[in-house]
Amino acid sequence: MDMQVAKKKLGLKERYALMTRDLGWDTTYQPMNKVFPQAEYEGIKIHDWSKWEDPFRLTMDAYWKYQAEKEKKLYAIIDAYAQNNGHLNVTDARYINAIKLFLNGISPLEYMAHRGFAGVGRQFPGVGTRVACLMQSLDEIRHSQTQIHAMSNYNKYYNGFHDYTTMIQRVWYLSVPRSFFDDAITAGPFEFMIAIGFSFEYVLTNLLFVPFVSGAAYNGDMGTMTFGFSAQSDEARHMTLGLECIKFMLEQDPANVPIVQRWIDKWAWRGYRVLTLVGMMMDYMLPKRVMSWKEAWEIYFEENGGALFNDLARYGIRPPKFLDQIAFDKDHISHQAWGTFYNYAAACNFHSWTPTDDEMDWLSAKYPNSFDKYYRPRLEHWREEAKKGNRFYNKTLPMLCQTCQIPMIFTEPGDPTKICYRESDYKGTKYHFCSDGCKDIFDHEPEKYIQSWLPVHQIYQGNCFNPGVDPTAPGFDALGAVLDYYNMAVGRDNLDFEGSEDQKNFEAWRGMATKNI
Amino acid sequence: MSNIDLRTVSIKPLRQTFDHIARRFGDKPASRYQEGTYDLQATHNFHYRPTWDPDREIFDPSRTKLVMKDWYALKDPRQYYYGTYTMARARQQDTAESNFDFVETRGLAEVLPEDVKQTALDVLLPLRHVAWGGNTNNAFICAYGYGTAITQPCIYQSMDQLGIAQYLTRIGLLLADPEALQTAKQAWLDDPMWQPLRRYVEDTFVLQDWFELFVAQNLVLDGYLFPLVYDTIVDDDLSSRGGTAIAMLTQFMSEWFGETAKWSDAQIKVAAAESPENKALLAQWINHWRARALEAVAPIAKRALGDRADGALDDLVQQFATRVGKTGVTL
Ligand SMILES: [Fe+2]
Ligand SMILES: [Fe+2]
Numbered sequence A: 001m002d003m004q005v006a007k008k009k010l011g012l013k014e015r016y017a018l019m020t021r022d023l024g025w026d027t028t029y030q031p032m033n034k035v036f037p038q039a040e041y042e043g044i045k046i047h048d049w050s051k052w053e054d055p056f057r058l059t060m061d062a063y064w065k066y067q068a069e070k071e072k073k074l075y076a077i078i079d080a081y082a083q084n085n086g087h088l089n090v091t092d093a094r095y096i097n098a099i100k101l102f103l104n105g106i107s108p109l110e111y112m113a114h115r116g117f118a119g120v121g122r123q124f125p126g127v128g129t130r131v132a133c134l135m136q137s138l139d140e141i142r143h144s145q146t147q148i149h150a151m152s153n154y155n156k157y158y159n160g161f162h163d164y165t166t167m168i169q170r171v172w173y174l175s176v177p178r179s180f181f182d183d184a185i186t187a188g189p190f191e192f193m194i195a196i197g198f199s200f201e202y203v204l205t206n207l208l209f210v211p212f213v214s215g216a217a218y219n220g221d222m223g224t225m226t227f228g229f230s231a232q233s234d235e236a237r238h239m240t241l242g243l244e245c246i247k248f249m250l251e252q253d254p255a256n257v258p259i260v261q262r263w264i265d266k267w268a269w270r271g272y273r274v275l276t277l278v279g280m281m282m283d284y285m286l287p288k289r290v291m292s293w294k295e296a297w298e299i300y301f302e303e304n305g306g307a308l309f310n311d312l313a314r315y316g317i318r319p320p321k322f323l324d325q326i327a328f329d330k331d332h333i334s335h336q337a338w339g340t341f342y343n344y345a346a347a348c349n350f351h352s353w354t355p356t357d358d359e360m361d362w363l364s365a366k367y368p369n370s371f372d373k374y375y376r377p378r379l380e381h382w383r384e385e386a387k388k389g390n391r392f393y394n395k396t397l398p399m400l401c402q403t404c405q406i407p408m409i410f411t412e413p414g415d416p417t418k419i420c421y422r423e424s425d426y427k428g429t430k431y432h433f434c435s436d437g438c439k440d441i442f443d444h445e446p447e448k449y450i451q452s453w454l455p456v457h458q459i460y461q462g463n464c465f466n467p468g469v470d471p472t473a474p475g476f477d478a479l480g481a482v483l484d485y486y487n488m489a490v491g492r493d494n495l496d497f498e499g500s501e502d503q504k505n506f507e508a509w510r511g512m513a514t515k516n517i
Numbered sequence B: 001m002s003n004i005d006l007r008t009v010s011i012k013p014l015r016q017t018f019d020h021i022a023r024r025f026g027d028k029p030a031s032r033y034q035e036g037t038y039d040l041q042a043t044h045n046f047h048y049r050p051t052w053d054p055d056r057e058i059f060d061p062s063r064t065k066l067v068m069k070d071w072y073a074l075k076d077p078r079q080y081y082y083g084t085y086t087m088a089r090a091r092q093q094d095t096a097e098s099n100f101d102f103v104e105t106r107g108l109a110e111v112l113p114e115d116v117k118q119t120a121l122d123v124l125l126p127l128r129h130v131a132w133g134g135n136t137n138n139a140f141i142c143a144y145g146y147g148t149a150i151t152q153p154c155i156y157q158s159m160d161q162l163g164i165a166q167y168l169t170r171i172g173l174l175l176a177d178p179e180a181l182q183t184a185k186q187a188w189l190d191d192p193m194w195q196p197l198r199r200y201v202e203d204t205f206v207l208q209d210w211f212e213l214f215v216a217q218n219l220v221l222d223g224y225l226f227p228l229v230y231d232t233i234v235d236d237d238l239s240s241r242g243g244t245a246i247a248m249l250t251q252f253m254s255e256w257f258g259e260t261a262k263w264s265d266a267q268i269k270v271a272a273a274e275s276p277e278n279k280a281l282l283a284q285w286i287n288h289w290r291a292r293a294l295e296a297v298a299p300i301a302k303r304a305l306g307d308r309a310d311g312a313l314d315d316l317v318q319q320f321a322t323r324v325g326k327t328g329v330t331l
Helices: A012-019 A060-083 A093-105 A107-123 A127-157 A172-185 A189-218 A222-252 A256-285 A293-315 A323-329 A333-343 A357-366 A371-387 A436-444 A455-460 A478-486 A501-514 B019-025 B082-105 B114-124 B127-144 B148-175 B178-190 B192-205 B210-240 B244-249 B251-274 B276-325
Strands: A415-419 A422-426 A429-433
Touching: A012 B148, A012 B178, A060 A127, A060 A222, A060 B082, A060 B148, A093 A107, A093 A127, A093 A172, A093 A189, A093 A256, A093 A501, A107 A127, A107 A172, A107 A189, A107 B127, A107 B148, A127 A189, A127 A222, A127 B082, A127 B127, A127 B148, A172 A189, A172 A256, A172 A455, A189 A222, A189 A256, A189 A293, A222 A256, A222 A293, A256 A293, A256 A333, A256 A357, A256 A436, A293 A333, A333 A371, A357 A371, A422 A436, A429 A436, B082 B148, B082 B244, B082 B251, B114 B148, B114 B178, B114 B210, B114 B244, B114 B276, B127 B148, B127 B178, B127 B192, B127 B210, B148 B178, B148 B210, B148 B244, B148 B251, B178 B192, B192 B210, B192 B276, B210 B244, B210 B251, B210 B276, B244 B251, B251 B276
Parallel strands: none
Antiparallel strands: A422 A429
């Protein structure tokens, strides 16, 4: 008789437990608190790691197999796209600035996610949790690399992509996404999971990836669209991990609830501020629009997020703070942000421009409460001035928010005509904030945020010049020296789209395909 | 515009690669390994100190005593980035799958000589936990190491070790049942035979210097364990006693060690060539951990090989010393 038949069939759950959590043990030659030194200092109490529910059951053999298939398909498309000059298929060359923003601002965060998940995957005492986190660490290096590889071809033909590893560490606006992730990775493992696993991957991911990926699809960018879609099945796992993490923490001890709540408040606001850049991209940078920032916020946060927070209410969790203000601001932030980038186009590694008449009409229709009243007149004024040869470039340095690091451009709750300023005194020094949300975050952890590497402060302190530069030399050009430090190719990476090398090249190259030259 | 044939357009690129790659290799077409590896990790202008290590930056070269001028000298000779890594493992996985299938469908587990099967269970199943230790330690190096060149392969190594733990689990389920896994776990926790090895693994869990951990785990422990278990015990001894089916089930591990040892050796070689200080440090680490590794694997050799254990261990020590000798470290 076949012995295999006599063997007890293992259930999937039991079998997966043997493949993962059963591999661990309680150490005795070294104390557990030395093996897992980060497990307790945040105050989260976990009584029983075995209560962890695996968010997905994927063994390594299956992982390798599925992921390798996905990689083969993805790279075949990336190769074909490059060989066929697929970049000339995009709607118009302005679109390319959206993916410059992506490579410079988002791809380095994918890499940070890889390192961060490796850290929490090492530090949690629960084996099931660690396996899921390490798998995400592995996925995240995939995301950073597929993005770099897909955009490598754009870098060959367009400006602004060429030194993204330096720029994320130096350029003023890139400190916004970078400090967001530095903040998460310097927190303990539980906060990291609420920050990235839950708030970012679960609550806000749709507001980041859907706009970029559908933006790519709408604008003929197959390369970007493909890595976006290819990442989606990874994201599905990451979302379930984030959700399981928060539920597990909340179920383990009621004392965890207020800690988790504070993290939700903090990271929803931190994430929302970073998404300002995405909102601006959606409303201004995609030649063919997908939807407005306001619509995206309503669908992906107000509706979907609302259902999520209803679900979490049974643990005593309420929706994040300051949602009223966000609801008011959704009519404004993308316009305020684009105005800022238009102003500071001389110090930026992507181009800006004023919208066309059609685009202004689209904005009026999408933002009936705000666009015509507050923002159209300003854009039209800039456009007129530019036509007269007075394209406005702001050469003063803006004050930055100590927490989110965005210039102080946002307006008072309820009054879009008045810039919002908040401040806190800490140990004899005054710190400035763009909003109640950012002040609130600072006030909880001042020792963390007084460390912020604020690009403008750093410039004034003389820390943003290349070695050997003498700021006291007669006729010293400070802005030029800062742009050197950024490794900005002046006149190629920066300034208005109109008249840019990107614009001219794209036109000429596309012309070669349509004319007989 | 969709009708135009863009393939016919021949346009001259403005640049061949990113600046950070061009600074290292010149502006010429770069490989996907290069663009997916070099300088991806941030090095300066960090915003906040880690709450879990407030004396250091997020990424900080002082987390090891080893010193390198350029941490990207520690490149991976396999040139693995995620795509090539998963494709390589998928191929090996495919072979492993057909091997398991072969053994299972032909009922080869049932015809194994009883003592061969018992030796395999006694020796292989507790190694699930050692592999989990290898996963843990490589996750540590990936998180706290310096420079993507060496941290990147460590997440691959970490997940490979998890894969190995899972193959070993499947071997337990194929040759026996879940109870056998529990018996082996008990042995891992209590049986004197496994305690020196368990102590070794647990002591590596608290190492703070990530390069020392690299030495203790990837060079020394794997360097003793894999040749002893998969070459000497399984491929030579058990196979000669009617256990070729076991060798089929552990083929992944043998091949994996052959591949990853080349990578570990390359790291040691480059680190040692950097300075006499590095060389001395590596020698000190290797000497410390190899003495402990020998003590840790000796009971396994005794259990599997009996009288022939001493000879096998002598060979193992010799073989390892030769291997290290080639890296330029003098022990
Ligand atoms: Fe990702
Ligand atoms: Fe702020």
